[in-house]
Every structure is written in structure tokens, then in C-alpha cells.
Amino acid sequence: MSKKKPTILEVAARAGVGLGTVSRVLNNHKSVRPETRARVLKAMEELGYTPNPHARRIAGGRSYTVSVLLPFVATEFYRRLVEGIEGVLLEKRYDLALFPILSQARLRRYLESSTLAFLTDGLILASYDLSEHFEGSRLPTDRPVVLVDAKNPRYDSVYLDNFLGGQLAGEYLARFPGPIFAVKVEEEPDRAFHHTVFAERLAGFREALKAAGRPFPEEHLYTTRLSQEGGRLALRYFLEKASPPLNVFAGADQVALGVLEEAERLGLTVGKEVRVLGFDGHPFTEEVGLSTIAQPVEAMGARAAQLLLERMQGYAGPPRAVRFEPLLIERASTRTSPAVPYLP
Amino acid sequence: MSKKKPTILEVAARAGVGLGTVSRVLNNHKSVRPETRARVLKAMEELGYTPNPHARRIAGGRSYTVSVLLPFVATEFYRRLVEGIEGVLLEKRYDLALFPILSQARLRRYLESSTLAFLTDGLILASYDLSEHFEGSRLPTDRPVVLVDAKNPRYDSVYLDNFLGGQLAGEYLARFPGPIFAVKVEEEPDRAFHHTVFAERLAGFREALKAAGRPFPEEHLYTTRLSQEGGRLALRYFLEKASPPLNVFAGADQVALGVLEEAERLGLTVGKEVRVLGFDGHPFTEEVGLSTIAQPVEAMGARAAQLLLERMQGYAGPPRAVRFEPLLIERASTRTSPAVPYLP
DNA sequence: CTGAAAGCGCTTACAG
DNA sequence: CTGAAAGCGCTTACAG
Numbered sequence: 011m012s013k014k015k016p017t018i019l020e021v022a023a024r025a026g027v028g029l030g031t032v033s034r035v036l037n038n039h040k041s042v043r044p045e046t047r048a049r050v051l052k053a054m055e056e057l058g059y060t061p062n063p064h065a066r067r068i069a070g071g072r073s074y075t076v077s078v079l080l081p082f083v084a085t086e087f088y089r090r091l092v093e094g095i096e097g098v099l100l101e102k103r104y105d106l107a108l109f110p111i112l113s114q115a116r117l118r119r120y121l122e123s124s125t126l127a128f129l130t131d132g133l134i135l136a137s138y139d140l141s142e143h144f145e146g147s148r149l150p151t152d153r154p155v156v157l158v159d160a161k162n163p164r165y166d167s168v169y170l171d172n173f174l175g176g177q178l179a180g181e182y183l184a185r186f187p188g189p190i191f192a193v194k195v196e197e198e199p200d201r202a203f204h205h206t207v208f209a210e211r212l213a214g215f216r217e218a219l220k221a222a223g224r225p226f227p228e229e230h231l232y233t234t235r236l237s238q239e240g241g242r243l244a245l246r247y248f249l250e251k252a253s254p255p256l257n258v259f260a261g262a263d264q265v266a267l268g269v270l271e272e273a274e275r276l277g278l279t280v281g282k283e284v285r286v287l288g289f290d291g292h293p294f295t296e297e298v299g300l301s302t303i304a305q306p307v308e309a310m311g312a313r314a315a316q317l318l319l320e321r322m323q324g325y326a327g328p329p330r331a332v333r334f335e336p337l338l339i340e341r342a343s344t345r346t347s348p349a350v351p352y353l354p
Numbered sequence: 355m356s357k358k359k360p361t362i363l364e365v366a367a368r369a370g371v372g373l374g375t376v377s378r379v380l381n382n383h384k385s386v387r388p389e390t391r392a393r394v395l396k397a398m399e400e401l402g403y404t405p406n407p408h409a410r411r412i413a414g415g416r417s418y419t420v421s422v423l424l425p426f427v428a429t430e431f432y433r434r435l436v437e438g439i440e441g442v443l444l445e446k447r448y449d450l451a452l453f454p455i456l457s458q459a460r461l462r463r464y465l466e467s468s469t470l471a472f473l474t475d476g477l478i479l480a481s482y483d484l485s486e487h488f489e490g491s492r493l494p495t496d497r498p499v500v501l502v503d504a505k506n507p508r509y510d511s512v513y514l515d516n517f518l519g520g521q522l523a524g525e526y527l528a529r530f531p532g533p534i535f536a537v538k539v540e541e542e543p544d545r546a547f548h549h550t551v552f553a554e555r556l557a558g559f560r561e562a563l564k565a566a567g568r569p570f571p572e573e574h575l576y577t578t579r580l581s582q583e584g585g586r587l588a589l590r591y592f593l594e595k596a597s598p599p600l601n602v603f604a605g606a607d608q609v610a611l612g613v614l615e616e617a618e619r620l621g622l623t624v625g626k627e628v629r630v631l632g633f634d635g636h637p638f639t640e641e642v643g644l645s646t647i648a649q650p651v652e653a654m655g656a657r658a659a660q661l662l663l664e665r666m667q668g669y670a671g672p673p674r675a676v677r678f679e680p681l682l683i684e685r686a687s688t689r690t691s692p693a694v695p696y697l698p
Numbered sequence: 699c700t701g702a703a704a705g706c707g708c709t710t711a712c713a714g
Numbered sequence: 715c716t717g718a719a720a721g722c723g724c725t726t727a728c729a730g
Contacts, residue, residue, distance in 0.1 A: 046699080062473075064412050243586060
């Protein structure tokens with residue numbers, strides 16, 4: 011029940027200028043004398059003024075809000091991605107609205123209705139190529155759209171070369187003695203939204219092993235959902251197939267963490283009896299000494315946001331595809347190093 | 355790039371009425387002749403008109419949008435909850451905007467800024483009692499707030515009696531021969547947002563076993579994150595402690611499903627050698643024949659939405675607390691029944 | 699560089 | 715029951 015929010019009018023009064031001028035500093039018009047601008051900013055500060063996005067939208071056609079549609083899965087990956095996106099957006103004074111995609115039906119409704127929450131200035135789609143669900147493979151919106159962690163010839167896309175990531179993993183593990191195993195992360199049950207990153211990683215991995223002349227029988231592959239517990243089950247399964255030393259490539263850091271955890275629990279020396287290589291390069295991998303194929307998630311998010319800003323500013327060229335490359339980071343989990351205890 | 359959205363003016367023109375009348379049918383004013391109303395509705399239909407929520411917000415102070423803040427975890431529970439909320443909101447022509455809570459910092463920013471996405475007419479908070487993060491234990495908003503799956507004396511709340519649910523589970527399992535085990539679901543790593551439902555379920559369970567004179571040693575409890583794989587690990591752990599028949603109470607259906615899965619895999623007869631009781635009553639439990647303590651999630655969501663609507667319509671009484679009771683549903687997983695194979 | 703005015707798409711008294 | 719008008723908080727030519 012705080013007092014009514016101040017408007018541009020009160021700011022103008024306090025700064026001793028017209029309301030047009032306040033609007034101009036709000037919109038970074040260069041035709042405002044630095045002195046005036048400072049006075050206005052001060053007034054805004056003192057009044058605790060924030061612009062009303064509804065009014066901005068109504069008056070100027072822009073609401074300074076961007077929508078991010080993302081899978082409804084709480085992973086470190088999306089946390090990082092959103093962080094990257096938000097970083098560049100905030101700089102340009104844009105807000106973002108997150109849209110977890112609970113179901114296809116919901117998405118449809120979002121896009122086809124003119125829900126307030128959806129009347130934003132631009133869209134970023136993460137991981138899912140949603141366009142396939144709409145006729146003409148185009149989203150029913152006239153706002154700019156950018157995909158991240160996905161590819162589509164009709165829209166700007168920012169993606170990681172997951173195949174290459176798998177290859178790096180394969181080449182690396184092929185150098186160690188002992189059999190090689192892999193954990194694949196299952197696609198989500200809702201087949202309507204699929205992404206292929208995990209399949210691509212595995213394909214690259216297979217190719218590299220083949221090129222290195224290392225065998226990779228089908229029973230060396232374990233599939234599970236994205237969970238730490240899945241990694242634990244995987245290692246148990248592998249230990250039924252072969253005895254240490256074992257080399258394990260986990261398609262995601264979270265799963266790799268489970269492998270690590272179970273190895274410790276079973277009293278196996280990580281980095282020697284069980285070598286583990288993850289994928290993603292999440293911050294926690296450093297703490298636990300997990301080797302990983304790192305992807306610059308934040309940078310990818312930031313790039314996506316930049317592409318979108320350009321579009322919102324009028325750029326109308328053909329769709330751009332920005333490819334990022336993963337990077338192998340070697341840590342204790344693939345290195346024998348007696349003095350590196352794993353602490354969960 | 356579809357042609358510009360039609361406005362209220364075009365609708366008025368086509369219907370041959372003033373724009374005030376169009377607005378009136380939009381807002382369900384009773385002072386519109388049925389005949390006129392029909393004409394206007396027809397015109398809207400033909401034009402594909404949808405009102406601009408920004409303009410409504412600006413002009414009338416209401417945007418007909420409600421925000422739902424929910425944990426960023428993709429579970430059946432939240433899918434059902436949102437469905438329940440949405441059901442009653444749509445009926446009243448309200449839209450909803452979902453806000454997955456990625457982090458506490460984000461929440462703060464949401465609430466304290468006047469992000470477009472947050473300028474809605476009311477708030478529903480799911481599971482987390484976020485108020486504790488703000489001074490005065492009140493959210494920094496002057497809009498009505500309702501909690502669901504959580505309790506707070508300062509706001510309307512809708513919650514399940516989880517303790518009772520645990521008791522029902524304990525009383526029920528106490529009737530069977532064989533040792534009793536339980537899987538507890540771990541709280542989330544981010545301690546800033548905690549909820550206590552799983553602890554409450556376990557407390558009720560313990561109490562019931564005690565009352566029934568059934569032992570429940572500490573080693574009969576297994577804690578895991580909310581994942582199917584966690585249930586599988588749990589059953590393996592239990593089988594190290596005792597041999598069948600075993601009775602297992604899983605604090606969540608998803609985990610119970612993992613127990614079921616692992617039992618099948620190990621060739622144990624579900625319902626006889628391993629009895630499993632879940633919690634939540636999710637739709638899939640019926641398909642797999644899983645006994646469960648059902649909670650009326652959709653109904654809880656609907657109730658929360660109703661409470662909020664009442665507040666938005668001006669109701670200003672003291673906070674209300676609506677308590678729901680769970681219900682035991684008995685199925686094959688706790689019933690010996692040779693002809694009920696479990697198919698994953 | 700800056701004011702005053704028109705306009706964005708609606709709602710809501712105010713008259714009739 | 716229904717028009718015509720004022721107003722919501724902003725942006726943006728248009729003048730100066």
C-alpha cells in the first residue's frame with residue numbers, strides 16, 4: 011500500500027522541465043543537454059521513479075521487455091543461459107520475462123492469444139525449435155525471434171557444436187587404458203518438444219572412438235534421465251560389465267557428478283580406477299575436480315540477446331547462425347592424483 | 355507480419371455502436387442490451403479482435419493477468435497446480451503469467467522493479483513462502499497475494515495436510531507383514547527457498563508407525579532427490595537391509611515409480627514381495643497400479659485462484675487458510691494380485 | 699536543446 | 715441502455 015507510483019509528470023515538475031524532456035532522457039535521446047539530463051535523473055532517483063512499461067508500450071510501441079521461452083527444467087544450464095541473456099539485456103535497459111514451457115497446448119495459447127505477458131518486443135527460444143509446431147514453420151508473431159541452443163534456417167540461431175564436443179571427449183578418453191563407457195541422457199518424455207544435443211554428443215563420441223580404433227560395444231552405453239542418481243546407477247551397471255580401470259564419458263555434468271559420487275562410495279579411486287569426463291563445464295565441476303567438455307553457456311546467451319537487440323533495432327538481413335565450440339577442461343577426475351580427495 | 359491488430363474503434367464501427375459500448379461488453383457490464391451485445395461480439399469475432407492488455411491496464415488499472423510464482427522444477431505437481439489455477443482464471447477471462455523462480459536475486463528484482471511482466475493484478479505463490487525474504491514478512495506489492503502449497507498467517511493460503519498424509523501412509527503400511535521402509539525426498543539445495551512438505555509427510559508417517567507399535571529404525575530411511583532413479587537406488591539399499599517381503603513408503607509418486615521399476619527389474623513381485631505406496635496421486639499412478647496418498651492438486655490450485663479473484667474484487671477480510679485432506683488410494687502395488695503385471 | 703500537443707487503445711463517469 | 719468526452723502514463727513529430 012505504498013503511495014501511488016510517481017509519473018513522468020511529477021518528475022518533470024521536480025526537475026523543472028517539460029514532460030517531453032523526461033521522456034527523452036528515458037529513451038536516451040542524444041538531444042538532451044548533459045546538465046538537464048542530470049537534473050532529470052536526479053529527480054527520478056529522488057522520486058523513486060520507474061517508467062510504466064504498459065504506457066510505453068501503448069505510446070511508443072515498445073515495452074522494453076523480451077520473452078525467453080525455455081523448457082521447464084531446472085538445470086544449471088538454463089540458469090547460466092538466462093544469466094548470459096540478462097546481462098546484455100539489462101545493459102540496454104530491457105527486462106526479460108521467462109516462459110517455462112509446460113506443455114505444447116500452453117505454448118499455442120501463449121502465441122496465438124495476445125496475453126499481456128506475451129506482448130513483448132522480441133522472443134528468445136531456448137533448446138526447443140518450436141517453429142515446427144506452427145504452419146509455415148514460423149512462429150505466429152511479428153516480433154523478432156532468436157533461437158539459442160537450437161538451430162533453424164528461418165531464424166537467427168546460436169548453438170554449440172555438440173558433435174565436436176563428443177569428438178573431443180572420445181579422442182581424449184581413447185588415450186587412456188581400460189574399457190570406455192558412456193552415459194547418454196534421455197530425451198524428455200514429451201516427444202512434442204525434442205532436442206538433439208545429447209544424441210549429437212554421443213555421435214561425435216562414437217566417431218572419435220572409431221577413428222582411434224577403440225571398441226565401443228552397445229552394452230557400454232547406459233541411458234538415463236538427467237539426474238545425479240542416474241549417474242550412480244550407470245556406474246554400477248558399468249562395473250557389472252568390466253572391472254577397473256574404467257573410463258566414463260557422461261553426457262552431462264550432473265550425471266557425471268553421480269558417477270563420481272558412486273565411485274567414491276564404492277571406494278574406487280577417481281582419476282585412476284574410474285576416470286570420469288562430464289559435459290557442460292558448469293561451475294561446480296571445478297570444485298569437485300571434474301574434467302569436462304565446457305560450453306560457454308553464458309556467452310551463448312549473451313550472443314543471442316545481442317542478435318535479438320539488433321533485430322529489434324531494425325536489422326533485417328538474412329538469418330544468422332552463430333556456432334560456438336566446446337573446450338576440454340582436464341581436472342582430477344581423469345588424472346591420477348593421490349592428493350585430490352573428492353568431497354561431495 | 356500480419357496486418358495490424360484491430361482496435362476497439364474498428365469493432366465499434368463494424369457493430370455500428372460507440373466505442374464505449376464495445377468496452378462495456380468487454381467488461382461484462384450488465385447494462386448492455388443482449389441484442390447489442392451479440393452484435394458487438396459478432397464484430398469482434400469477425401475482426402479477430404482481442405483487447406490490448408496494456409491499454410486496459412493503463413486506462414482501467416487492471417490488466418486481467420495474474421502472476422504465478424513457482425519453483426523452477428518441472429514436476430507433475432506443478433503442471434496439475436497450474437492447470438487448476440488456470441481453469442478458474444480463464445473462466446473469468448483472466449490470463450496468467452508464470453514466473454519460475456530461478457534464484458532469490460531474480461525474485462527480488464522482479465518484485466522491486468516494475469517489470470512489465472510483474473505489473474499484474476494479483477499474485478499466487480506456490481510452495482515457497484517467499485514473504486520471509488522481505489522486511490515485515492510482506493511482499494513488496496500492493497496487489498493481492500495468495501499462497502498455495504504453503505502457509506502464512508499474513509496471506510490467504512491453500513495447503514494440504516501433509517502430516518495427515520504421512521499418518522495415513524503409516525497406518526496403512528503397518529497392517530502388512532514385513533519390515534517397513536521409507537524414502538524421503540530431499541529439500542532443494544538452495545536453502546533460501548525451502549518448503550517442508552516432505553518433512554511433514556515423514557513426521558506423520560513416523561507417528562503412525564509408533565502408534566501402531568511398528569519399529570522404524572533410522573537405517574530404514576533413505577533420502578534422495580526427487581527422481582525416479584532415486585527410487586531405484588532406494589530399493590537396492592533397502593534390499594541390503596532386509597529380504598522380502600518389504601513395505602516401502604515413498605514420499606513422492608515419482609520416486610515410488612523408481613521403486614516399482616527396480617523391483618520389476620530384480621524380478622520381485624510388486625504387491626507381495628515389495629509393497630510400494632507413493633504420495634501425490636498423480637495421473638500416471640493409475641496406469642501403473644501404484645497405491646498412493648492422493649492430494650487434490652487441481653482443486654487446490656482452483657481454490658487459490660478463487661481466493662485471489664475475491665481479493666481482486668475487493669474482499670478485504672482477514673487472511674483465510676484453506677486446508678485440504680489427502681486420500682489413500684489402494685492399488686495393485688500394495689495388493690497381491692498375480693494378474694497385474696507392471697509395465698513401465 | 700526543449701515545450702506543448704496529439705495520439706497510443708482502452709475505461710469510466712456523465713449526460714441523455 | 716448508449717454516446718461523447720476525459721483521462722490513464724507515456725512517445726514522438728512539430729515548432730521554436
